[in-house]
Amino acid sequence: MTTAKSIAGGLPLSAVTARAEIMDAVTPGTIGGTFCGNAVACAAGLKVAEIMEKEDYPGKALKISEKCFEVMGQWKEKYDIIGDVRGLGSMLGVEFVKDRETKEPNSELVSNIINYAAHHGLLLEAAGVHNNVIRFLCPLCVTDAQLEKGLEIFEEAIKACI
Structure with missing residues (x-):
């Protein structure tokens, strides 16, 4: 498994993690990358791991x-432009459609919701093949x-844009 991004609290660090028998089978020095081994970033990564566990x-x-599935599930019942709510943990996707039966993507609505939300203090991201999903990435802190x-x-943005 490869990991990166926030594992060092914003410092450049990445990791490769596997069972011991896999890692031991690799010739030393062949697994690495641009963001491996920086001492300051490694110290930050250890602190991040400590905080995550604590x-x-x-x-x-x-x-x-x-909490999000409860609230967004209510939105799905309330707004027929929501085709699906899906995800795992604190990363969820809310799919916006023009019609629930045909599931025709509504990327224009997504763009409008994202712009409205940004102007009201919430950063959201478009996702999906048709850019009709809003990726809700909630920080664990x-x-x-x-x-x-x-x-x-988020709901105010939906109401304002439909």
Whole structure:
């Protein structure tokens, strides 16, 4: 498994993780990359791992997921332009369609929602082959109040743009 991005709190670091028998079978020095081995980034990565364990980030991801699926599931019932809500942990996708039966993608609506949300303090990202999915990436360090506000802005954006 390869990992990167936030494993060092913003410093450039990546990792390759595998069972011992796999790693031991590789010739030393053949697994590496641009972001491997920087001492400061490695120290930051150790601190990030310590915080993630201490603050139970896997548990937080599940809690965020449960809250978001509950709220976004209600949106799916309320707004017929939502075709699907899917994801795992704190990364969810809300699919926007022109028609629920045909599932015709609605990328223009997604663009409008993202712009509205950005102007109201929430950063969202378009995703999917047709750019008709909003990827909701919630940081694991989010407070309950921040999550509530983010979901509030997201729904305001939906209402304003439909």
